[in-house]
Amino acid sequence: MTSNGPIRIAATRGGAVESVHSVHAVVAGPNGDATHVFGDPDRVVFPRSSLKAIQALPLIESGAADHFVCSPAELALACASHEGEGFHTDTVTAWLDRIGLDPEALACGPQWPRRDVDYREMVLARQEPGRVHNNCSGKHTGMLATALHLGEAPAGYASRAHNVQKRVFEAVEALSGESLDDAPVGIDGCSAPNPALPIRSLAVAAARFAEASPERLGHARADACRRLLNAMVAAPEMVGGTDRFDTDLIRVYSGRVMSKTGAEGFYMLYLPERRLGIALKAEDGTPRASTAAVWSVLERLGLLDGQAENALRHHCRPEIRNCDGLVTGEIVDIS
Amino acid sequence: MTSNGPIRIAATRGGAVESVHSVHAVVAGPNGDATHVFGDPDRVVFPRSSLKAIQALPLIESGAADHFVCSPAELALACASHEGEGFHTDTVTAWLDRIGLDPEALACGPQWPRRDVDYREMVLARQEPGRVHNNCSGKHTGMLATALHLGEAPAGYASRAHNVQKRVFEAVEALSGESLDDAPVGIDGCSAPNPALPIRSLAVAAARFAEASPERLGHARADACRRLLNAMVAAPEMVGGTDRFDTDLIRVYSGRVMSKTGAEGFYMLYLPERRLGIALKAEDGTPRASTAAVWSVLERLGLLDGQAENALRHHCRPEIRNCDGLVTGEIVDIS
Numbered sequence: 001m002t003s004n005g006p007i008r009i010a011a012t013r014g015g016a017v018e019s020v021h022s023v024h025a026v027v028a029g030p031n032g033d034a035t036h037v038f039g040d041p042d043r044v045v046f047p048r049s050s051l052k053a054i055q056a057l058p059l060i061e062s063g064a065a066d067h068f069v070c071s072p073a074e075l076a077l078a079c080a081s082h083e084g085e086g087f088h089t090d091t092v093t094a095w096l097d098r099i100g101l102d103p104e105a106l107a108c109g110p111q112w113p114r115r116d117v118d119y120r121e122m123v124l125a126r127q128e129p130g131r132v133h134n135n136c137s138g139k140h141t142g143m144l145a146t147a148l149h150l151g152e153a154p155a156g157y158a159s160r161a162h163n164v165q166k167r168v169f170e171a172v173e174a175l176s177g178e179s180l181d182d183a184p185v186g187i188d189g190c191s192a193p194n195p196a197l198p199i200r201s202l203a204v205a206a207a208r209f210a211e212a213s214p215e216r217l218g219h220a221r222a223d224a225c226r227r228l229l230n231a232m233v234a235a236p237e238m239v240g241g242t243d244r245f246d247t248d249l250i251r252v253y254s255g256r257v258m259s260k261t262g263a264e265g266f267y268m269l270y271l272p273e274r275r276l277g278i279a280l281k282a283e284d285g286t287p288r289a290s291t292a293a294v295w296s297v298l299e300r301l302g303l304l305d306g307q308a309e310n311a312l313r314h315h316c317r318p319e320i321r322n323c324d325g326l327v328t329g330e331i332v333d334i335s
Numbered sequence: 336m337t338s339n340g341p342i343r344i345a346a347t348r349g350g351a352v353e354s355v356h357s358v359h360a361v362v363a364g365p366n367g368d369a370t371h372v373f374g375d376p377d378r379v380v381f382p383r384s385s386l387k388a389i390q391a392l393p394l395i396e397s398g399a400a401d402h403f404v405c406s407p408a409e410l411a412l413a414c415a416s417h418e419g420e421g422f423h424t425d426t427v428t429a430w431l432d433r434i435g436l437d438p439e440a441l442a443c444g445p446q447w448p449r450r451d452v453d454y455r456e457m458v459l460a461r462q463e464p465g466r467v468h469n470n471c472s473g474k475h476t477g478m479l480a481t482a483l484h485l486g487e488a489p490a491g492y493a494s495r496a497h498n499v500q501k502r503v504f505e506a507v508e509a510l511s512g513e514s515l516d517d518a519p520v521g522i523d524g525c526s527a528p529n530p531a532l533p534i535r536s537l538a539v540a541a542a543r544f545a546e547a548s549p550e551r552l553g554h555a556r557a558d559a560c561r562r563l564l565n566a567m568v569a570a571p572e573m574v575g576g577t578d579r580f581d582t583d584l585i586r587v588y589s590g591r592v593m594s595k596t597g598a599e600g601f602y603m604l605y606l607p608e609r610r611l612g613i614a615l616k617a618e619d620g621t622p623r624a625s626t627a628a629v630w631s632v633l634e635r636l637g638l639l640d641g642q643a644e645n646a647l648r649h650h651c652r653p654e655i656r657n658c659d660g661l662v663t664g665e666i667v668d669i670s
Contacts, residue, residue, distance in 0.1 A: 011599065011620060014521030016531055018381050019599050019620030046353050109659025123458045134658055186349030187663045196351055264346065264354050284619040285346060285354030323469055324444025328522045 005335070006039030007296050009282075009289040011320060013329040020334070021289030023265070025280035025297055028203035030211040032177060035276065036300065038293075038335075041200040045281045046186050048194055048262030050202070052139050053079040053209060053228050053270075054175060055192070058167040059142040060224035064149035068099055075231035076238035077138025081261060083241030084113030084133040091238070092137045099145050106141070107158035108134035108190035115242065136190035138238070143192075160185060160193040169195065174221070175205035189263055199279045202268060206277025210258075210270035229272060232258055245291055245315040252311035257303060265290035274301075288331055292316050296333045340670070341374030342615075342631050344624040346655060348664040355669070356624030358600070360615035360632055363538035365546040367512060370611065371635065373628075373670075376535040380616045381521050383529055383597030385537070387474050388414040388544060388563050388605075389510060390527070393502040394477040395559035399484035403434055410566035411573035412473025416596060418576030419448030419468040426573070427472045434480050441476070442493035443469035443525035450577065471525035473573070478527075495520060495528040504530065509556070510540035524598055534614045537603060541612025545593075545605035564607060567593055580626055580650040587646035592638060600625035604632075611636075623666055627651050631668045 006022040024039030034041060056078040059065050065075060074095050082088040096103060111134040112119050122129065131137060143164045147154045150163070157164040169180050178201045188194040197205075208216060212225035232239050233255040240247035240261075249259045258270040265282025267290050278297055282289035295316035298304045320329040341357040359374030369376060391413040394400050400410060409430050417423040431438060446469040447454050457464065466472060478499045482489045485498070492499040504515050513536045523529040532540075543551060547560035567574050568590040575582035575596075584594045593605040600617025602625050613632055617624035630651035633639045655664040 013381055013529075014519050014531075016379070016381075016519035016521065018521070018531075019618065021619045044351070046348055046351075107659070109657060109661075111658045120458050123455050124461075126459075184349050184351035186351065186353070187657065187661055189657045189663070191657060191659050191661055194348075196349075196353075283354065284356045284621055284624070286619055286621060289619070322444060322522065322524045322526060323446045324442070324526050326444075326522055326526055328524070 002035070003037045006283070007293045007333060008335045009292040010332050010334045011288070011329055012332060013320070017334065018329065021286055022283045023280055023289055023293035024199055024283065025278065025293060026200045026203040027276055027278050027297065027301065028200060028207050030204070030207040030213065030216060030275055032204050034200055034203065036297070038297070042198045043281065044184065044196045044198055045202070045266060046194050046196045046262070046264065047202055047268060047279070048188060048264060048266050049081045049136065050260045050262035050266050050268040050279075051172070051194060052081070053232075053260060054171050054205065055139055055168045056142050056228055057171045057221065057224045058164070059146050060227055061220050062146050062150055062167070064146040067149050068145050070095070070145070072231040072234040073238050074138070075228055076235040078142035079228055079232055079260065080138045080239045081135040081246075082138060082238060083115050083118070083244060084111065084129070084135065085115065085118055085241050088138070088238065088241065089132050092132050092141055095141050096132070099141070099148055101144055101148075101154070103130055103132040105144055105154055106131040106134065106137055107192065108136045108140050111135060134190060136192070139192070140190065158192045165193050171221075172197070172205065174217070175208045176201040177204060199281055202279035203277045206268045206270050206279060207275060208277070210272045210277055211275045212272070229255065229258060229270060245312070248311050248315065249294075252308050257298065259294060261287070261290070267294055269294065292331050292333065296335065337370070338372045341618070342628045342668060343670045344627040345667050345669045346623070346664060347667060348655070352669065353664065356621055357618045358615055358624055358628035359534055359618065360613065360628060361535045361538040362611055362613050362632065362636065363535060363542050365539070365542040365548065365551060365610055367539050369535055369538065371632070373632070377533045378616065379519065379531045379533055380537070380601060381529050381531045381597070381599065382537055382603060382614070383523060383599060383601050384416045384471065385595045385597035385601050385603040385614075386507070386529060387416070388567075388595060389506050389540065390474055390503045391477050391563055392506045392556065392559045393499070394481050395562055396555050397481050397485055397502075399481040402484050403480050405430070405480070407566040407569040408573050409473070410563055411570040413477035414563055414567055414595065415473045415574045416470040416581075417473060417573060418450050418453070418579060419446065419464070419470065420450065420453055420576050423473070423573065423576060424467050427467050427476055430476050431467070434476070434483055436479055436483075436489070438465055438467040440479055440489055441466040441469065441472055442527065443471045443475050446470060469525060471527070474527070475525065493527045500528050506556075507532070507540065509552070510543045511536040512539060534616055537614035538612045541603045541605050541614060542610060543612070545607045545612055546610045547607070564590065564593060564605060580647070583646050583650065584629075587643050592633065594629060596622070596625070602629055604629065627666050627668065631670065
């Protein structure tokens with residue numbers, strides 16, 4: 001195992017360092033062994049939206065995805081932090097309609113679309129955002145579909161005590177190998193419960209998800225992992241959206257590497273070919289640092305080829321420009 | 336002198352720490368003595384927009400402010416990072432008109448107003464933002480007024496080589512006691528040059544500005560400092576805008592404490608009554624941390640009374656709410 005200090009990402013200005021971020025990262029295999037450690041592997045962190053692929057497992061394991069004939073786009077949306085673009089909200093709305101629910105059934109609150117062009121279009125149309133625009137609306141539709149299929153009352157499905165969340169927590173425990181009995185549990189941006197775990201355990205969970213081994217996980221869960229990974233590769237635009245990092249990364253690696261961002265500077269990455277998982281957290285919660293650190297880790301794993309560099313550079317090593325378009329600095333790794 | 340580690344500001348979730356920021360801070364007097372140090376006082380940082388009050392000194396010292404009969408609101412705008420609200424842009428536009436220049440003369444690029452309500456109003460009116468909307472347009476108008484009054488060509492006034500910037504750099508050197516000959520110089524968000532200095536020297540500069548002593552600075556400079564401080568107290572809404580931290584702080588302290596934010600998590604504070612200056616920098620550049628740390632420093636100086644707490648709590652110790660309005664965490668000092 002290679003152990004290092006945290007990855008240090010800097011924003012520069014005029015050639016000098018202006019601000020510095022520390023990022024803790026672990027690369028691990030499915031047996032629980034870390035292959036690379038940067039910083040503190042035992043730091044307890046909230047995976048936030050990085051947890052979505054695991055949160056979507058019960059949708060498939062319960063039979064709900066088959067019962068409701070979910071498309072790959074819908075399964076990808078269940079794992080997504082989408083931008084609220086038209087093709088996202090249309091797909092979620094149609095899915096909700098098919099399971100017989102109104103957008104008001106979603107526990108995730110209203111949220112403006114992320115992209116300025118979509119936001120402005122809504123302002124001009126004098127529309128207010130709905131729950132379906134929330135970046136988590138696909139995840140929530142998947143949770144509701146699961147509850148309906150299993151004959152559970154959908155009301156209160158975002159509560160920790162509801163069976164929907166109990167199944168999610170069981171899946172997190174099984175994949176991470178951690179008991180969540182005493183884990184801190186936060187309320188996520190979308191109102192679903194979100195447990196905090198050591199970074200190392202989240203990397204292991206990602207590795208086991210990526211490996212999708214029936215011997216390790218059982219056939220049903222292994223199959224569910226594989227179907228979700230395949231869905232994200234089939235419909236990467238649903239995982240994030242136009243010019244979003246996760247979408248661009250999944251596309252350029254064609255399924256060899258997949259990433260899912262979480263709020264407050266968190267990432268989980270799935271490397272099925274190498275049977276590895278990565279979890280990383282910017283100590284200060286800043287996305288520019290965590291996104292830059294994904295590049296740093298992939299580079300150290302020898303996975304950053306020219307094509308990936310071209311697709312991801314503007315996300316991970318961007319120039320910093322001011323209001324007049326002048327380049328004033330850049331984002332760099334100063335580890 | 337009290338010396339401590341950096342101020343540590345955390346964002347919590349579900350009662351657990353989710354992200355942590357380190358903030359370096361120095362409280363200093365006009366003689367160059369630091370009274371309180373948190374973290375690294377020698378860290379070289381870009382003051383960014385915190386420098387604006389110093390950048391506005393030549394406007395008064397040159398006689399331009401008197402020649403153009405600048406109002407306190409205009410002088411406050413010269414020191415401001417305003418939100419581009421109507422009363423800001425109207426005042427800047429009228430000032431530009433009075434000195435015979437078009438908004439296109441401003442070197443600061445176009446920028447949308449900061450507040451959603453103003454942004455939406457422009458979208459609905461199918462307007463694009465102009466240079467006058469840039470949060471620095473008051474500073475730039477002051478620079479242009481100075482050049483015009485002194486018979487200098489306004490073109491290129493944002494270049495380091497122009498007399499406008501030479502005067503600014505001389506004022507920074509005089510107040511901070513630092514030579515800028517070898518200092519890193521960055522291009523600011525508004526395209527003006529911005530030198531990097533040790534935090535301690537910026538605190539000393541703020542103390543000397545706040546003290547405004549004719550013996551120390553000479554009559555012209557001391558008078559200019561006092562007029563700018565008075566202008567900010569007379570028109571705090573011009574320094575920031577509606578519900579902006581600097582505006583609320585200047586208002587609640589009625590001139591006893593004044594703050595000016597800078598991008599990438601920087602602050603300078605002026606305490607005329609105590610003849611002290613404060614400079615602080617969030618290591619990672621995050622404003623939620625630097626704003627929280629201002630509260631921490633004022634508290635340790637015994638300056639945080641109940642009235643100030645009421646006015647500033649939502650800026651410095653805010654609850655964190657999600658899209659559905661649920662409280663998910665808070666910003667706290669865990670030093």
